[in-house]
Amino acid sequence: xxxxRTGIAAEAAGSRQQPAGPVRLRLRRYxxxxxxxxFIGPSLFGVLAFSLVPVLMAGVISFxxxxxxxxxxxxxxxxxxxxAHDSRSLRDFARSGxxxxxxxxxxxxxxxFLALLMRRKFPGRTFFRAIFVLPxxxxxxxxxxxxxFLIDPTTGPFAQFLSFFGIHTGYSLQSTTLALPAIALMxxxxxxxxxxxxxxxxxxxxxxxxxxxxxxxxxKAWQRFxxxxxxxxxxxxxxxxxxxxxGGFQAFDMVYILTQGGPxxxxxxxxxxxxxxxxxxxxxxxxxxxxxxxxxxILLFTIVQLKFANKHVTYDVS
Amino acid sequence: MRVLKYTGLYVILAFGAVISLLPFLTAIFVSLKPxxxxxSTPMWYPPLSPSLENFRSLFAGGSFALYILVTxxxxxxxxxxxxxxxxxxxxxxARLRFxxxxxxxxxxxxxxxxxxxVTLIPLFIVMKDLGFINSIMGxxxxxxxxxxxxxxxxxxxxxRIPHELLEAGRVDGSTEWGxxxxxxxxxxxxxxxxxxxxxxxxxxxxxLWPLIIGGTPRSTVLTxxxxxxxxxxxxxxxxxxxxxxxxxxxILVAFILFQRQIVSSIALTGIK
Numbered sequence: 001x002x003x004x005r006t007g008i009a010a011e012a013a014g015s016r017q018q019p020a021g022p023v024r025l026r027l028r029r030y031x032x033x034x035x036x037x038x039f040i041g042p043s044l045f046g047v048l049a050f051s052l053v054p055v056l057m058a059g060v061i062s063f064x065x066x067x068x069x070x071x072x073x074x075x076x077x078x079x080x081x082x083x084a085h086d087s088r089s090l091r092d093f094a095r096s097g098x099x100x101x102x103x104x105x106x107x108x109x110x111x112x113f114l115a116l117l118m119r120r121k122f123p124g125r126t127f128f129r130a131i132f133v134l135p136x137x138x139x140x141x142x143x144x145x146x147x148x149f150l151i152d153p154t155t156g157p158f159a160q161f162l163s164f165f166g167i168h169t170g171y172s173l174q175s176t177t178l179a180l181p182a183i184a185l186m187x188x189x190x191x192x193x194x195x196x197x198x199x200x201x202x203x204x205x206x207x208x209x210x211x212x213x214x215x216x217x218x219x220k221a222w223q224r225f226x227x228x229x230x231x232x233x234x235x236x237x238x239x240x241x242x243x244x245x246x247g248g249f250q251a252f253d254m255v256y257i258l259t260q261g262g263p264x265x266x267x268x269x270x271x272x273x274x275x276x277x278x279x280x281x282x283x284x285x286x287x288x289x290x291x292x293x294x295x296x297x298i299l300l301f302t303i304v305q306l307k308f309a310n311k312h313v314t315y316d317v318s
Numbered sequence: 319m320r321v322l323k324y325t326g327l328y329v330i331l332a333f334g335a336v337i338s339l340l341p342f343l344t345a346i347f348v349s350l351k352p353x354x355x356x357x358s359t360p361m362w363y364p365p366l367s368p369s370l371e372n373f374r375s376l377f378a379g380g381s382f383a384l385y386i387l388v389t390x391x392x393x394x395x396x397x398x399x400x401x402x403x404x405x406x407x408x409x410x411x412a413r414l415r416f417x418x419x420x421x422x423x424x425x426x427x428x429x430x431x432x433x434x435x436v437t438l439i440p441l442f443i444v445m446k447d448l449g450f451i452n453s454i455m456g457x458x459x460x461x462x463x464x465x466x467x468x469x470x471x472x473x474x475x476x477x478r479i480p481h482e483l484l485e486a487g488r489v490d491g492s493t494e495w496g497x498x499x500x501x502x503x504x505x506x507x508x509x510x511x512x513x514x515x516x517x518x519x520x521x522x523x524x525x526l527w528p529l530i531i532g533g534t535p536r537s538t539v540l541t542x543x544x545x546x547x548x549x550x551x552x553x554x555x556x557x558x559x560x561x562x563x564x565x566x567x568x569i570l571v572a573f574i575l576f577q578r579q580i581v582s583s584i585a586l587t588g589i590k
Contacts, residue, residue: 031493043404045463046403049463054441055436058436128335131338133581134573142561146341148548150340189338193338246433252525271433278435299431
C-alpha cells in the first residue's frame with residue numbers, strides 16, 4: 001500500500017517538472033492562497049451574518065425605543081436607566097442566577113458520581129452509558145410536556161402511585177416556592193448523563209499509578225477522591241461548569257411549556273422576560289438592553305471562571 | 319460470580335436508567351391507551367389492550383402531518399448545510415496554514431458565549447426585511463452555515479488524521495479540495511455520522527427561533543405544534559402523548575443506531 005503510494009508520488013513529481021507557464025504558476029499560487037478562505041467562507045459568512053452582526057445590531061437597538069413597526073428613536077441610555085429601576089427585570093436576572101445555582105452544582109456533582117461508578121469496565125457499561133446520554137438528545141419541549149403529565153396531582157402516575165400509600169401531593173408547578181426547583185430538576189435530568197461523558201473521558205486520562213500510589217500511602221477511598229482524582233479532573237470540571245452556566249442562563253423551553261413564568265412570576269427567568277418584551281410586547285429597544293446585559297453577565301462569568309482556572313486548575317500530571 | 323460482585327453498582331445504575339427512560343416509557347404507555355379507558359386504570363399501568371386511537375385523533379385534522387413535513391424539510395436543509403460547511407472550515411482550521419487562522423478559530427468559538435436571545439431580535443428584523451417571516455427559509459437560514467460546535471468537533475477529529483496521509487495526496491498533486499473530498503471525507507465516516515445525528519436532532523428539537531419566526535401552519539414545526547397543544551385550556555393527554563412519541567421515536571431510533579459514535583465523539587469535544 002505504502003509502496004504503491006510512493007510510486008504514484010514519484011510519477012506525479014516527475015510530471016510536475018514539465019514546464020509550466022509563469023501565468024499558470026501564478027494562478028496556482030493564488031489558488032493556494034485563496035483555498036483556506038474558500039473552505040472557511042460559508043462558516044465565516046454564517047458567523048458574521050447570524051452572530052456578530054446581530055450582536056452589534058442588538059447593541060445599537062438597545063439605545064433606541066422601537067416597536068418594530070415604526071422607525072426606531074434614539075433615546076441614549078434610557079433603556080439601561082429604566083432597567084436599573086425595574087425591580088421586576090432585576091428580580092428576573094437574580095432568578096436566572098438562582099436557576100444556575102440550582103442546576104449547575106447538581107448536574108456537575110451527579111455527573112462526577114455517575115462517571116466514578118462507570119470508571120472501571122464491567123459488563124453492560126456501554127449500555128448504561130448510552131441510556132444516560134439519551135435525555136440530552138430528547139426534545140426539551142416534549143420532555144416538559146411529559147414531566148408535567150407525570151407530576152400532575154390528579155391524573156399523573158406519580159400522584160396516583162403515591163396515593164396508593166396514602167400520600168397526597170400538591171401541584172409543584174403551581175407553587176411559588178417549588179415551581180423553579182421542579183424545572184431545575186427536569187433540566188438536570190437532561191444534562192447529568194451528558195456531563196458524565198466528559199468526566200468519564202477525564203477519568204480515563206488520569207494514569208492509574210497515581211491512584212495506586214495514594215493507596216500504598218494508606219489514603220482512604222474518600223481521601224483519594226478529594227486529594228487525587230478531583231484535582232486532576234479540574235480541566236474537565238471547568239469545561240462542564242462553564243458550558244452549563246452559559247446554558248443555564250438561557251433556560252427557556254421548559255419555562256414556556258410548564259409555567260410561562262408563573263405562578264406569580266416565580267419562574268420568570270431573564271431569557272423568558274426578554275422573549276416576552278421583544279416578541280409579545282414588541283418593545284425591541286428595552287428587550288435588547290436586557291439581552292445585552294445578559295450577554296455581559298455571561299461574558300463576565302466565563303472570564304472569571306477561566307481566570308480562576310489559570311490560577312487553580314492543574315492541567316498537567318507530570 | 320462477576321455479576322454478583324457488581325450488585326450494588328447495578329442497583330444504583332438501574333435506578334438511574336429507570337429515571338432516564340421514564341418519560342419515554344410514559345409517553346409510549348399512555349399514547350397506546352384507548353381514550354375512553356385512559357382514566358379507568360391508574361396511569362402507571364401498562365396498556366394491556368393497546369389502541370392507535372390517540373394517533374388517529376392526533377393526525378385527524380391534517381395539520382400535524384403538515385408540521386412533520388415542515389420539520390423534516392427544515393432539518394434536512396439545516397443538517398446538510400451544517401455538516402458540509404462545518405467540516406470544510408474545520409479542515410482548514412485543523413490542517414491548512416493561512417493568515418489569521420487561530421484568531422478566526424477562537425472568534426468562532428467565542429460566539430458560543432453569545433446568548434441565543436441577543437441575536438434573535440436583530441435576526442427577526444433582518445428576516446422581516448428579507449420577507450422570510452412565516453417561511454421555511456426563515457426557519458432554516460440562521461442555522462445552515464455551520465455551528466461553532468460542529469466546527470470544534472470536526473477540528474478535533476481532523477487533528478488526529480496522520481500527516482503522511484494528507485502529504486501523500488499533496489505529493490500526488492491533488493488540490494486541497496481534492497484531498498478533502500477524496501481522502502479526508504472517506505476516512506471521516508464516524509465524524510459524519512455523529513455530525514448528522516447531533517445537528518439533525520438539535521434542529522429537530524429547536525423551539526425558540528421557530529416559535530418567533532413561524533406561525534402559519536406552513537411554517538410551524540413539531541415543537542411549536544406541541545407547545546400549542548400543551549398550552550390549550552383543556553390539554554388532551556392521549557393525543558399529546560401520541561405527539562410526544564412521534565417526536566421522540568426518530569431520536570430514539572437514530573440514537574440506538576449511532577450511540578457508540580455519539581458517545582465517543584462527545585468525549586472528543588471535551589479534550590483541550
